[in-house]
Amino acid sequence: MSATTTRAVRVGAVVLAQLALVGVAVWAPLSARLTGETVVLRVEPVDPIDPFRGAYVQLAYPDLPEQAGQDDGTLTDEQREAVDEARGTAYVPLTRSGEVWVGGPVQRTPPADGLYLTCDDSSWQLECGIESWFLPQDEAAGLQDAIGGGTAVATVKVDAAGHAALVDVTTP
Amino acid sequence: MTAPPTATPTAPGHRDPAVHPATPAQLHWLEGELAHWQAESLLAPEAAQAIRERYVASRRFTLSRIVLTLGACFVGLGLIWLVASNLDAMSPLTRFLLMVAIWLGFVVAAEVLAVRRTRSGDPASPVVGAMRLLAAAAFVAVVFQAAQSLQVPAYEPLLVGIWGLGALLWAYAVRGVAPLVLAVALLAVWFVWQVTGAGDGAFAVSTAIAAAGLAAVSVGVRHLVHGWRDVADPWREVGAVLALLALFIAALPYAWGAPDTSVTLLVGLGVAIVLAAVAFVRGDRIDRLEVGLAAVALAFTVCLSLWRFDENLLDTADLPTGAWVRAVLSVAAYLAVASGYAVLGGMRDSSRLTWLATVALVVFVTVQAFAVFAPIVSGAALFLIVGVVLLGTGVLADRGRRRLVDEAKEALV
Numbered sequence: 001m002s003a004t005t006t007r008a009v010r011v012g013a014v015v016l017a018q019l020a021l022v023g024v025a026v027w028a029p030l031s032a033r034l035t036g037e038t039v040v041l042r043v044e045p046v047d048p049i050d051p052f053r054g055a056y057v058q059l060a061y062p063d064l065p066e067q068a069g070q071d072d073g074t075l076t077d078e079q080r081e082a083v084d085e086a087r088g089t090a091y092v093p094l095t096r097s098g099e100v101w102v103g104g105p106v107q108r109t110p111p112a113d114g115l116y117l118t119c120d121d122s123s124w125q126l127e128c129g130i131e132s133w134f135l136p137q138d139e140a141a142g143l144q145d146a147i148g149g150g151t152a153v154a155t156v157k158v159d160a161a162g163h164a165a166l167v168d169v170t171t172p
Numbered sequence: 173m174t175a176p177p178t179a180t181p182t183a184p185g186h187r188d189p190a191v192h193p194a195t196p197a198q199l200h201w202l203e204g205e206l207a208h209w210q211a212e213s214l215l216a217p218e219a220a221q222a223i224r225e226r227y228v229a230s231r232r233f234t235l236s237r238i239v240l241t242l243g244a245c246f247v248g249l250g251l252i253w254l255v256a257s258n259l260d261a262m263s264p265l266t267r268f269l270l271m272v273a274i275w276l277g278f279v280v281a282a283e284v285l286a287v288r289r290t291r292s293g294d295p296a297s298p299v300v301g302a303m304r305l306l307a308a309a310a311f312v313a314v315v316f317q318a319a320q321s322l323q324v325p326a327y328e329p330l331l332v333g334i335w336g337l338g339a340l341l342w343a344y345a346v347r348g349v350a351p352l353v354l355a356v357a358l359l360a361v362w363f364v365w366q367v368t369g370a371g372d373g374a375f376a377v378s379t380a381i382a383a384a385g386l387a388a389v390s391v392g393v394r395h396l397v398h399g400w401r402d403v404a405d406p407w408r409e410v411g412a413v414l415a416l417l418a419l420f421i422a423a424l425p426y427a428w429g430a431p432d433t434s435v436t437l438l439v440g441l442g443v444a445i446v447l448a449a450v451a452f453v454r455g456d457r458i459d460r461l462e463v464g465l466a467a468v469a470l471a472f473t474v475c476l477s478l479w480r481f482d483e484n485l486l487d488t489a490d491l492p493t494g495a496w497v498r499a500v501l502s503v504a505a506y507l508a509v510a511s512g513y514a515v516l517g518g519m520r521d522s523s524r525l526t527w528l529a530t531v532a533l534v535v536f537v538t539v540q541a542f543a544v545f546a547p548i549v550s551g552a553a554l555f556l557i558v559g560v561v562l563l564g565t566g567v568l569a570d571r572g573r574r575r576l577v578d579e580a581k582e583a584l585v
Binding site: 004007008010011013014015017018019021022024025026029030033050051052053054055056058122123127129130131132133134135136137139165166167 | 257258283314316319326341342
Protein backbone atom coordinates (compact mmCIF):
# COMPACT_ATOMS: atom_id res chain seq x y z
CA MET A 1 0.00 0.00 0.00
CA SER A 2 1.50 3.37 -0.99
CA ALA A 3 2.08 6.15 1.51
CA THR A 4 -0.70 8.25 -0.05
CA THR A 5 -3.18 5.37 0.17
CA THR A 6 -2.22 4.66 3.78
CA ARG A 7 -2.72 8.31 4.59
CA ALA A 8 -6.11 8.39 2.87
CA VAL A 9 -7.23 5.27 4.76
CA ARG A 10 -6.07 6.79 8.07
CA VAL A 11 -7.91 10.06 7.44
CA GLY A 12 -11.00 8.20 6.23
CA ALA A 13 -11.03 6.08 9.40
CA VAL A 14 -10.75 9.21 11.53
CA VAL A 15 -13.60 10.90 9.64
CA LEU A 16 -15.80 7.85 10.26
CA ALA A 17 -14.81 7.85 13.94
CA GLN A 18 -15.69 11.56 14.16
CA LEU A 19 -19.10 10.89 12.60
CA ALA A 20 -19.62 8.11 15.14
CA LEU A 21 -18.78 10.64 17.87
CA VAL A 22 -21.54 12.90 16.54
CA GLY A 23 -23.89 9.96 16.99
CA VAL A 24 -22.69 9.56 20.60
CA ALA A 25 -23.35 13.27 21.23
CA VAL A 26 -26.99 13.02 20.16
CA TRP A 27 -27.66 9.36 20.98
CA ALA A 28 -30.47 9.90 23.52
CA PRO A 29 -32.70 12.20 21.40
CA LEU A 30 -31.86 10.24 18.23
CA SER A 31 -32.95 6.96 19.84
CA ALA A 32 -36.11 8.62 21.15
CA ARG A 33 -36.95 10.05 17.72
CA LEU A 34 -36.39 6.78 15.92
CA THR A 35 -37.95 4.34 18.40
CA GLY A 36 -39.95 6.39 20.89
CA GLU A 37 -43.66 6.80 21.59
CA THR A 38 -45.24 10.24 21.33
CA VAL A 39 -46.49 12.01 24.44
CA VAL A 40 -47.87 15.53 24.85
CA LEU A 41 -46.87 17.66 27.85
CA ARG A 42 -47.96 21.14 28.93
CA VAL A 43 -45.11 23.69 28.82
CA GLU A 44 -44.33 27.19 30.02
CA PRO A 45 -41.36 29.40 29.05
CA VAL A 46 -38.33 30.47 31.10
CA ASP A 47 -35.69 32.54 29.24
CA PRO A 48 -33.64 32.08 26.03
CA ILE A 49 -29.85 32.63 25.97
CA ASP A 50 -26.99 30.59 24.48
CA PRO A 51 -24.26 32.59 22.74
CA PHE A 52 -22.96 29.62 20.75
CA ARG A 53 -26.13 27.78 19.86
CA GLY A 54 -28.48 30.65 19.25
CA ALA A 55 -31.99 31.59 20.24
CA TYR A 56 -34.16 29.15 22.06
CA VAL A 57 -37.05 29.04 24.47
CA GLN A 58 -36.15 27.44 27.79
CA LEU A 59 -39.11 25.30 28.72
CA ALA A 60 -40.47 24.27 32.09
CA TYR A 61 -42.98 21.46 32.50
CA PRO A 62 -45.61 22.22 35.14
CA ASP A 63 -46.87 18.64 35.12
CA LEU A 64 -43.43 17.12 35.82
CA PRO A 65 -41.97 17.11 39.37
CA GLU A 66 -39.32 19.79 40.01
CA GLN A 67 -36.87 17.72 42.08
CA ALA A 68 -37.06 14.90 44.60
CA GLY A 69 -38.05 16.28 47.99
CA GLN A 70 -38.87 19.69 46.50
CA ASP A 71 -42.52 19.60 47.42
CA ASP A 72 -42.18 18.12 50.89
CA GLY A 73 -42.21 20.91 53.44
CA THR A 74 -42.17 18.38 56.26
CA LEU A 75 -38.70 16.85 55.67
CA THR A 76 -36.22 16.97 58.55
CA ASP A 77 -32.63 18.11 57.96
CA GLU A 78 -31.41 14.49 57.95
CA GLN A 79 -34.09 13.46 55.45
CA ARG A 80 -33.28 16.44 53.23
CA GLU A 81 -29.58 15.55 53.37
CA ALA A 82 -30.39 11.96 52.35
CA VAL A 83 -32.53 13.24 49.47
CA ASP A 84 -29.69 15.54 48.33
CA GLU A 85 -27.14 12.72 48.44
CA ALA A 86 -29.38 10.48 46.35
CA ARG A 87 -29.61 13.07 43.57
CA GLY A 88 -28.46 11.95 40.13
CA THR A 89 -30.34 9.78 37.68
CA ALA A 90 -34.05 10.27 38.26
CA TYR A 91 -36.93 8.34 36.70
CA VAL A 92 -40.28 10.04 36.21
CA PRO A 93 -43.23 7.72 35.39
CA LEU A 94 -45.69 9.19 32.88
CA THR A 95 -49.44 8.71 32.96
CA ARG A 96 -52.05 9.99 30.60
CA SER A 97 -54.43 12.65 31.95
CA GLY A 98 -56.92 13.68 29.30
CA GLU A 99 -55.12 15.02 26.25
CA VAL A 100 -51.78 15.50 27.97
CA TRP A 101 -49.40 13.36 29.99
CA VAL A 102 -48.30 14.08 33.56
CA GLY A 103 -45.30 12.92 35.56
CA GLY A 104 -45.39 11.09 38.88
CA PRO A 105 -42.91 11.52 41.74
CA VAL A 106 -39.19 11.02 41.08
CA GLN A 107 -37.99 7.43 41.47
CA ARG A 108 -34.43 6.14 41.76
CA THR A 109 -35.05 2.91 39.85
CA PRO A 110 -36.71 2.56 36.44
CA PRO A 111 -40.45 1.78 36.66
CA ALA A 112 -41.24 -1.83 35.83
CA ASP A 113 -43.85 -0.92 33.21
CA GLY A 114 -45.31 2.04 31.38
CA LEU A 115 -43.67 5.06 29.85
CA TYR A 116 -41.17 7.02 31.92
CA LEU A 117 -38.56 9.76 31.47
CA THR A 118 -34.90 9.22 32.41
CA CYS A 119 -33.77 12.52 33.88
CA ASP A 120 -31.05 14.02 36.09
CA ASP A 121 -31.85 16.05 39.21
CA SER A 122 -28.31 16.71 40.46
CA SER A 123 -28.47 20.39 39.45
CA TRP A 124 -31.01 23.03 40.43
CA GLN A 125 -33.72 21.62 38.19
CA LEU A 126 -34.88 18.30 36.83
CA GLU A 127 -33.21 17.82 33.42
CA CYS A 128 -34.81 15.35 31.00
CA GLY A 129 -33.16 16.52 27.74
CA ILE A 130 -36.29 18.37 26.59
CA GLU A 131 -35.75 21.78 28.19
CA SER A 132 -34.66 23.78 25.12
CA TRP A 133 -36.56 24.54 21.93
CA PHE A 134 -34.16 26.13 19.39
CA LEU A 135 -35.60 28.31 16.65
CA PRO A 136 -34.70 31.41 14.55
CA GLN A 137 -34.01 34.50 16.64
CA ASP A 138 -36.91 36.53 15.24
CA GLU A 139 -39.37 33.81 16.21
CA ALA A 140 -38.03 33.07 19.71
CA ALA A 141 -39.51 36.09 21.47
CA GLY A 142 -42.89 35.62 19.76
CA LEU A 143 -43.10 31.97 20.74
CA GLN A 144 -42.04 32.81 24.28
CA ASP A 145 -44.93 35.28 24.56
CA ALA A 146 -47.34 32.77 23.03
CA ILE A 147 -46.25 30.02 25.41
CA GLY A 148 -46.57 32.41 28.33
CA GLY A 149 -50.37 32.04 28.05
CA GLY A 150 -50.01 28.65 29.77
CA THR A 151 -51.88 26.59 27.19
CA ALA A 152 -48.96 25.49 25.00
CA VAL A 153 -48.04 21.83 24.76
CA ALA A 154 -44.85 20.04 23.77
CA THR A 155 -44.81 16.91 21.65
CA VAL A 156 -42.13 14.61 22.98
CA LYS A 157 -40.95 11.20 21.83
CA VAL A 158 -39.94 8.80 24.60
CA ASP A 159 -38.15 5.51 23.97
CA ALA A 160 -38.12 2.36 26.10
CA ALA A 161 -35.07 3.51 28.07
CA GLY A 162 -36.72 6.83 29.00
CA HIS A 163 -34.67 8.93 26.55
CA ALA A 164 -36.74 11.86 25.38
CA ALA A 165 -36.60 14.10 22.31
CA LEU A 166 -38.55 17.31 21.93
CA VAL A 167 -40.30 17.16 18.55
CA ASP A 168 -42.61 20.15 18.51
CA VAL A 169 -44.04 22.96 20.60
CA THR A 170 -47.53 24.16 19.69
CA THR A 171 -49.70 26.95 20.95
CA PRO A 172 -53.48 26.96 20.52
CA MET B 173 -3.84 29.95 19.80
CA THR B 174 -0.47 29.14 18.33
CA ALA B 175 0.30 29.32 14.67
CA PRO B 176 -0.60 26.20 12.76
CA PRO B 177 2.65 24.63 11.58
CA THR B 178 2.54 21.19 10.10
CA ALA B 179 4.07 18.14 11.72
CA THR B 180 7.82 17.77 12.10
CA PRO B 181 8.89 14.88 14.33
CA THR B 182 12.36 15.62 15.64
CA ALA B 183 13.67 12.70 17.61
CA PRO B 184 16.33 10.50 16.06
CA GLY B 185 14.85 7.29 14.85
CA HIS B 186 11.42 8.84 14.34
CA ARG B 187 12.23 11.42 11.72
CA ASP B 188 10.93 11.41 8.27
CA PRO B 189 14.02 11.70 6.01
CA ALA B 190 12.19 14.36 3.94
CA VAL B 191 12.68 18.10 4.22
CA HIS B 192 12.21 19.70 7.64
CA PRO B 193 11.38 23.29 8.56
CA ALA B 194 13.91 25.37 10.48
CA THR B 195 13.84 28.98 11.57
CA PRO B 196 16.14 31.46 9.76
CA ALA B 197 18.19 31.74 12.98
CA GLN B 198 18.66 27.97 13.08
CA LEU B 199 19.66 27.91 9.41
CA HIS B 200 22.11 30.76 9.98
CA TRP B 201 23.69 28.84 12.87
CA LEU B 202 23.78 25.63 10.81
CA GLU B 203 25.44 27.43 7.90
CA GLY B 204 28.17 28.75 10.18
CA GLU B 205 28.79 25.36 11.73
CA LEU B 206 28.88 23.62 8.35
CA ALA B 207 31.51 26.09 7.18
CA HIS B 208 33.62 25.44 10.30
CA TRP B 209 33.34 21.67 9.98
CA GLN B 210 34.33 21.80 6.33
CA ALA B 211 37.29 24.07 7.10
CA GLU B 212 38.43 21.56 9.75
CA SER B 213 37.98 18.69 7.27
CA LEU B 214 35.36 17.12 9.54
CA LEU B 215 32.75 17.19 6.78
CA ALA B 216 32.93 16.69 3.02
CA PRO B 217 31.29 19.38 0.83
CA GLU B 218 28.83 16.78 -0.51
CA ALA B 219 27.74 15.83 2.99
CA ALA B 220 27.37 19.51 3.92
CA GLN B 221 25.16 20.07 0.87
CA ALA B 222 23.09 17.00 1.72
CA ILE B 223 22.54 18.33 5.26
CA ARG B 224 21.65 21.78 3.89
CA GLU B 225 19.02 20.29 1.57
CA ARG B 226 17.22 18.64 4.47
CA TYR B 227 16.05 21.97 5.87
CA VAL B 228 13.76 24.65 4.60
CA ALA B 229 13.35 28.12 6.09
CA SER B 230 10.21 28.59 8.14
CA ARG B 231 9.21 31.24 10.65
CA ARG B 232 6.97 30.34 13.56
CA PHE B 233 5.06 33.58 13.47
CA THR B 234 5.08 35.08 10.01
CA LEU B 235 2.37 37.50 8.95
CA SER B 236 0.88 34.81 6.71
CA ARG B 237 0.73 32.32 9.60
CA ILE B 238 -0.92 34.81 11.94
CA VAL B 239 -3.45 35.94 9.32
CA LEU B 240 -4.22 32.37 8.27
CA THR B 241 -4.68 31.24 11.88
CA LEU B 242 -6.94 34.19 12.63
CA GLY B 243 -8.85 33.54 9.40
CA ALA B 244 -9.39 29.89 10.33
CA CYS B 245 -10.62 30.90 13.80
CA PHE B 246 -12.99 33.50 12.35
CA VAL B 247 -14.44 31.09 9.78
CA GLY B 248 -14.86 28.49 12.53
CA LEU B 249 -16.74 30.99 14.71
CA GLY B 250 -18.79 32.07 11.71
CA LEU B 251 -19.84 28.47 11.10
CA ILE B 252 -20.84 28.09 14.75
CA TRP B 253 -23.02 31.19 14.55
CA LEU B 254 -24.44 30.08 11.21
CA VAL B 255 -25.64 26.94 12.98
CA ALA B 256 -26.83 29.03 15.92
CA SER B 257 -28.98 31.19 13.67
CA ASN B 258 -31.31 28.16 13.19
CA LEU B 259 -32.16 29.03 9.59
CA ASP B 260 -35.57 27.47 9.16
CA ALA B 261 -35.53 28.01 5.39
CA MET B 262 -33.86 24.58 5.29
CA SER B 263 -35.01 21.47 7.11
CA PRO B 264 -32.90 20.32 10.10
CA LEU B 265 -31.64 17.32 8.10
CA THR B 266 -30.62 19.52 5.14
CA ARG B 267 -28.77 21.86 7.50
CA PHE B 268 -26.95 18.91 9.05
CA LEU B 269 -25.95 17.50 5.65
CA LEU B 270 -24.75 20.94 4.57
CA MET B 271 -22.49 21.18 7.62
CA VAL B 272 -21.15 17.66 7.00
CA ALA B 273 -20.38 18.65 3.40
CA ILE B 274 -18.54 21.82 4.51
CA TRP B 275 -16.54 19.89 7.11
CA LEU B 276 -15.60 17.09 4.69
CA GLY B 277 -14.68 19.73 2.12
CA PHE B 278 -12.16 21.22 4.54
CA VAL B 279 -10.82 17.76 5.43
CA VAL B 280 -10.25 16.84 1.78
CA ALA B 281 -8.82 20.27 0.92
CA ALA B 282 -6.37 20.06 3.85
CA GLU B 283 -5.20 16.61 2.83
CA VAL B 284 -4.85 17.39 -0.88
CA LEU B 285 -2.91 20.55 -0.05
CA ALA B 286 -0.70 18.70 2.44
CA VAL B 287 0.22 16.02 -0.11
CA ARG B 288 0.97 18.64 -2.78
CA ARG B 289 3.06 20.83 -0.47
CA THR B 290 5.04 17.86 0.85
CA ARG B 291 5.81 16.76 -2.72
CA SER B 292 7.00 20.27 -3.60
CA GLY B 293 9.33 20.34 -0.57
CA ASP B 294 7.26 22.74 1.56
CA PRO B 295 5.99 20.60 4.45
CA ALA B 296 5.71 23.57 6.83
CA SER B 297 3.16 25.36 4.69
CA PRO B 298 1.04 27.68 6.86
CA VAL B 299 -1.86 27.25 4.41
CA VAL B 300 -1.96 23.52 5.18
CA GLY B 301 -1.86 24.28 8.88
CA ALA B 302 -4.75 26.75 8.54
CA MET B 303 -6.82 24.26 6.56
CA ARG B 304 -6.23 21.60 9.20
CA LEU B 305 -7.31 24.01 11.92
CA LEU B 306 -10.35 24.91 9.85
CA ALA B 307 -11.28 21.23 9.47
CA ALA B 308 -11.01 20.78 13.25
CA ALA B 309 -13.10 23.92 13.82
CA ALA B 310 -15.70 22.92 11.23
CA PHE B 311 -16.30 19.64 13.01
CA VAL B 312 -18.08 21.58 15.75
CA ALA B 313 -20.59 22.84 13.18
CA VAL B 314 -21.50 19.20 12.49
CA VAL B 315 -21.79 18.39 16.21
CA PHE B 316 -23.79 21.52 17.02
CA GLN B 317 -26.08 21.14 13.99
CA ALA B 318 -26.83 17.53 14.97
CA ALA B 319 -27.66 18.82 18.46
CA GLN B 320 -29.82 21.63 17.06
CA SER B 321 -31.66 19.30 14.74
CA LEU B 322 -32.51 16.97 17.64
CA GLN B 323 -33.17 19.80 20.14
CA VAL B 324 -30.42 18.75 22.59
CA PRO B 325 -30.78 21.15 25.55
CA ALA B 326 -28.64 24.28 25.73
CA TYR B 327 -25.35 24.40 27.68
CA GLU B 328 -24.60 20.70 27.26
CA PRO B 329 -20.88 20.06 28.08
CA LEU B 330 -20.90 16.72 26.24
CA LEU B 331 -20.97 18.60 22.93
CA VAL B 332 -17.68 20.35 23.77
CA GLY B 333 -16.18 17.02 24.84
CA ILE B 334 -17.23 15.38 21.57
CA TRP B 335 -15.79 18.30 19.60
CA GLY B 336 -12.51 17.99 21.55
CA LEU B 337 -12.32 14.24 21.02
CA GLY B 338 -13.01 14.60 17.29
CA ALA B 339 -10.38 17.34 16.96
CA LEU B 340 -7.93 15.12 18.87
CA LEU B 341 -8.42 12.20 16.47
CA TRP B 342 -7.98 14.54 13.51
CA ALA B 343 -4.85 16.13 15.03
CA TYR B 344 -3.17 12.75 15.51
CA ALA B 345 -4.22 11.47 12.08
CA VAL B 346 -2.51 14.39 10.33
CA ARG B 347 0.02 15.24 13.08
CA GLY B 348 -1.36 18.79 13.12
CA VAL B 349 -0.21 21.08 15.90
CA ALA B 350 -2.99 23.70 15.76
CA PRO B 351 -5.83 21.11 15.85
CA LEU B 352 -4.06 19.49 18.79
CA VAL B 353 -3.86 22.77 20.72
CA LEU B 354 -7.58 23.27 20.05
CA ALA B 355 -8.37 19.68 21.09
CA VAL B 356 -6.42 19.79 24.36
CA ALA B 357 -7.99 23.12 25.30
CA LEU B 358 -11.49 21.83 24.48
CA LEU B 359 -11.02 18.63 26.47
CA ALA B 360 -9.84 20.68 29.44
CA VAL B 361 -12.89 22.96 29.11
CA TRP B 362 -15.16 19.91 28.91
CA PHE B 363 -13.65 18.33 32.02
CA VAL B 364 -13.88 21.51 34.09
CA TRP B 365 -17.43 22.16 32.87
CA GLN B 366 -18.45 18.58 33.66
CA VAL B 367 -16.99 18.86 37.16
CA THR B 368 -18.55 22.24 37.87
CA GLY B 369 -21.91 20.91 36.68
CA ALA B 370 -21.99 18.77 39.82
CA GLY B 371 -20.62 21.46 42.14
CA ASP B 372 -19.16 24.81 41.15
CA GLY B 373 -17.37 25.79 44.34
CA ALA B 374 -13.89 27.32 44.27
CA PHE B 375 -12.37 24.00 45.29
CA ALA B 376 -14.01 22.07 42.41
CA VAL B 377 -13.10 24.70 39.79
CA SER B 378 -9.44 25.15 40.71
CA THR B 379 -8.81 21.46 41.46
CA ALA B 380 -10.39 20.36 38.16
CA ILE B 381 -8.21 22.82 36.23
CA ALA B 382 -5.08 21.66 38.08
CA ALA B 383 -5.94 17.99 37.49
CA ALA B 384 -6.45 18.69 33.78
CA GLY B 385 -3.09 20.48 33.77
CA LEU B 386 -1.28 17.55 35.40
CA ALA B 387 -2.89 15.07 33.00
CA ALA B 388 -1.99 17.19 29.95
CA VAL B 389 1.62 17.69 31.07
CA SER B 390 1.97 13.96 31.77
CA VAL B 391 0.64 13.00 28.34
CA GLY B 392 3.02 15.52 26.75
CA VAL B 393 6.00 14.16 28.66
CA ARG B 394 5.09 10.61 27.64
CA HIS B 395 5.08 11.77 24.01
CA LEU B 396 8.51 13.30 24.53
CA VAL B 397 9.81 10.00 25.87
CA HIS B 398 8.63 8.41 22.61
CA GLY B 399 10.31 11.17 20.62
CA TRP B 400 7.06 12.76 19.37
CA ARG B 401 8.05 16.33 20.12
CA ASP B 402 5.62 17.88 17.63
CA VAL B 403 2.59 16.47 19.47
CA ALA B 404 4.21 16.68 22.91
CA ASP B 405 4.56 20.47 22.97
CA PRO B 406 0.83 21.36 22.76
CA TRP B 407 0.01 18.97 25.64
CA ARG B 408 2.89 20.24 27.78
CA GLU B 409 2.30 23.91 27.13
CA VAL B 410 -1.49 23.86 27.52
CA GLY B 411 -0.89 21.79 30.67
CA ALA B 412 1.46 24.46 32.02
CA VAL B 413 -1.14 27.16 31.33
CA LEU B 414 -3.78 25.14 33.20
CA ALA B 415 -1.48 24.43 36.17
CA LEU B 416 -0.60 28.13 36.55
CA LEU B 417 -4.24 29.18 36.08
CA ALA B 418 -5.46 26.73 38.72
CA LEU B 419 -2.92 27.94 41.27
CA PHE B 420 -3.80 31.54 40.40
CA ILE B 421 -7.48 30.88 41.21
CA ALA B 422 -6.66 28.88 44.34
CA ALA B 423 -4.34 31.62 45.64
CA LEU B 424 -7.12 34.21 45.59
CA PRO B 425 -8.69 34.65 49.00
CA TYR B 426 -12.22 34.71 47.63
CA ALA B 427 -14.28 31.76 48.81
CA TRP B 428 -17.37 30.57 47.05
CA GLY B 429 -19.24 27.34 47.40
CA ALA B 430 -18.50 24.40 49.67
CA PRO B 431 -15.44 22.21 48.92
CA ASP B 432 -17.51 19.41 47.38
CA THR B 433 -16.06 16.55 45.40
CA SER B 434 -17.91 14.70 42.68
CA VAL B 435 -17.34 11.35 41.02
CA THR B 436 -16.15 13.14 37.86
CA LEU B 437 -13.58 15.15 39.81
CA LEU B 438 -12.30 12.09 41.68
CA VAL B 439 -12.03 10.08 38.45
CA GLY B 440 -10.22 12.99 36.79
CA LEU B 441 -7.82 13.28 39.72
CA GLY B 442 -7.19 9.53 39.64
CA VAL B 443 -6.49 9.51 35.91
CA ALA B 444 -4.17 12.53 36.23
CA ILE B 445 -2.21 10.91 39.06
CA VAL B 446 -1.82 7.59 37.19
CA LEU B 447 -0.68 9.40 34.01
CA ALA B 448 1.76 11.46 36.08
CA ALA B 449 3.17 8.38 37.81
CA VAL B 450 3.75 6.63 34.46
CA ALA B 451 5.39 9.72 32.95
CA PHE B 452 7.52 10.19 36.08
CA VAL B 453 8.79 6.61 36.05
CA ARG B 454 9.54 6.49 32.32
CA GLY B 455 10.96 9.99 31.91
CA ASP B 456 14.45 11.41 32.39
CA ARG B 457 15.50 14.03 34.95
CA ILE B 458 13.95 16.99 33.12
CA ASP B 459 10.78 15.02 32.38
CA ARG B 460 10.44 14.28 36.09
CA LEU B 461 10.95 17.93 36.93
CA GLU B 462 8.17 18.88 34.52
CA VAL B 463 5.72 16.30 35.85
CA GLY B 464 6.75 17.17 39.41
CA LEU B 465 6.03 20.86 38.81
CA ALA B 466 2.50 20.13 37.61
CA ALA B 467 1.99 17.73 40.53
CA VAL B 468 3.23 20.36 43.01
CA ALA B 469 0.89 22.90 41.38
CA LEU B 470 -1.99 20.46 41.91
CA ALA B 471 -1.01 19.84 45.54
CA PHE B 472 -0.71 23.58 46.28
CA THR B 473 -4.02 24.19 44.49
CA VAL B 474 -5.85 21.56 46.55
CA CYS B 475 -4.35 22.81 49.84
CA LEU B 476 -5.05 26.48 49.14
CA SER B 477 -8.56 25.70 47.87
CA LEU B 478 -9.39 23.89 51.09
CA TRP B 479 -7.80 26.61 53.23
CA ARG B 480 -10.08 29.56 52.62
CA PHE B 481 -11.36 32.53 54.55
CA ASP B 482 -14.68 34.17 53.96
CA GLU B 483 -13.67 37.69 54.94
CA ASN B 484 -14.71 40.45 52.61
CA LEU B 485 -11.63 41.74 50.82
CA LEU B 486 -12.78 45.33 51.28
CA ASP B 487 -12.19 44.82 55.00
CA THR B 488 -8.75 43.29 54.71
CA ALA B 489 -7.31 45.84 57.13
CA ASP B 490 -8.58 43.60 59.92
CA LEU B 491 -7.62 40.25 58.43
CA PRO B 492 -6.92 37.54 60.99
CA THR B 493 -3.39 36.18 61.22
CA GLY B 494 -4.39 32.96 59.46
CA ALA B 495 -5.62 34.83 56.38
CA TRP B 496 -2.43 36.89 56.30
CA VAL B 497 -0.27 33.76 56.54
CA ARG B 498 -2.33 32.16 53.77
CA ALA B 499 -1.76 35.16 51.50
CA VAL B 500 2.01 35.08 52.06
CA LEU B 501 2.18 31.32 51.50
CA SER B 502 0.08 31.68 48.34
CA VAL B 503 2.59 34.13 46.93
CA ALA B 504 5.48 31.84 47.90
CA ALA B 505 3.78 28.83 46.29
CA TYR B 506 3.03 30.71 43.07
CA LEU B 507 6.53 32.12 42.97
CA ALA B 508 7.99 28.63 43.35
CA VAL B 509 5.84 27.06 40.61
CA ALA B 510 6.15 29.95 38.14
CA SER B 511 9.92 30.13 38.71
CA GLY B 512 10.06 26.38 38.18
CA TYR B 513 8.36 26.79 34.80
CA ALA B 514 10.77 29.60 33.87
CA VAL B 515 13.73 27.34 34.73
CA LEU B 516 12.11 24.44 32.86
CA GLY B 517 11.71 26.68 29.81
CA GLY B 518 15.47 27.26 29.90
CA MET B 519 16.25 23.58 30.34
CA ARG B 520 13.90 22.59 27.51
CA ASP B 521 15.11 25.47 25.36
CA SER B 522 11.47 26.55 25.09
CA SER B 523 11.04 30.31 25.06
CA ARG B 524 7.25 29.92 25.11
CA LEU B 525 7.33 28.24 28.54
CA THR B 526 9.67 30.90 29.90
CA TRP B 527 7.46 33.69 28.58
CA LEU B 528 4.37 31.97 29.93
CA ALA B 529 5.92 31.74 33.40
CA THR B 530 7.04 35.37 33.24
CA VAL B 531 3.63 36.69 32.18
CA ALA B 532 1.88 34.50 34.78
CA LEU B 533 4.15 35.79 37.51
CA VAL B 534 3.67 39.43 36.56
CA VAL B 535 -0.12 39.08 36.38
CA PHE B 536 -0.23 37.16 39.65
CA VAL B 537 1.92 39.60 41.61
CA THR B 538 -0.03 42.56 40.22
CA VAL B 539 -3.41 41.05 41.09
CA GLN B 540 -2.25 40.00 44.54
CA ALA B 541 -0.74 43.43 45.17
CA PHE B 542 -3.90 45.30 44.26
CA ALA B 543 -6.53 42.82 45.46
CA VAL B 544 -4.99 41.33 48.56
CA PHE B 545 -1.77 42.90 49.75
CA ALA B 546 -2.60 46.56 49.28
CA PRO B 547 -4.29 46.84 52.70
CA ILE B 548 -1.74 44.56 54.39
CA VAL B 549 1.84 45.38 53.57
CA SER B 550 1.05 47.57 50.53
CA GLY B 551 1.44 46.60 46.92
CA ALA B 552 4.76 48.40 46.74
CA ALA B 553 6.24 46.22 49.48
CA LEU B 554 5.05 43.09 47.75
CA PHE B 555 6.67 44.12 44.47
CA LEU B 556 9.90 44.94 46.32
CA ILE B 557 9.96 41.61 48.16
CA VAL B 558 9.17 39.54 45.08
CA GLY B 559 11.65 41.55 43.01
CA VAL B 560 14.44 40.98 45.55
CA VAL B 561 13.62 37.26 45.72
CA LEU B 562 13.75 36.98 41.92
CA LEU B 563 17.03 38.94 41.75
CA GLY B 564 18.54 36.68 44.43
CA THR B 565 17.38 33.58 42.54
CA GLY B 566 18.86 34.96 39.33
CA VAL B 567 22.23 35.68 40.98
CA LEU B 568 22.36 32.16 42.44
CA ALA B 569 21.42 30.63 39.07
CA ASP B 570 24.12 32.65 37.33
CA ARG B 571 26.70 31.55 39.92
CA GLY B 572 25.73 27.93 39.17
CA ARG B 573 26.06 28.56 35.43
CA ARG B 574 29.56 30.06 35.88
CA ARG B 575 30.62 27.09 38.00
CA LEU B 576 29.46 24.70 35.24
CA VAL B 577 31.42 26.67 32.63
CA ASP B 578 34.55 26.57 34.82
CA GLU B 579 34.20 22.82 35.35
CA ALA B 580 33.78 22.29 31.60
CA LYS B 581 36.93 24.33 30.92
CA GLU B 582 38.91 22.35 33.50
CA ALA B 583 37.69 19.08 31.99
CA LEU B 584 38.87 20.21 28.53
CA VAL B 585 42.30 21.17 29.87
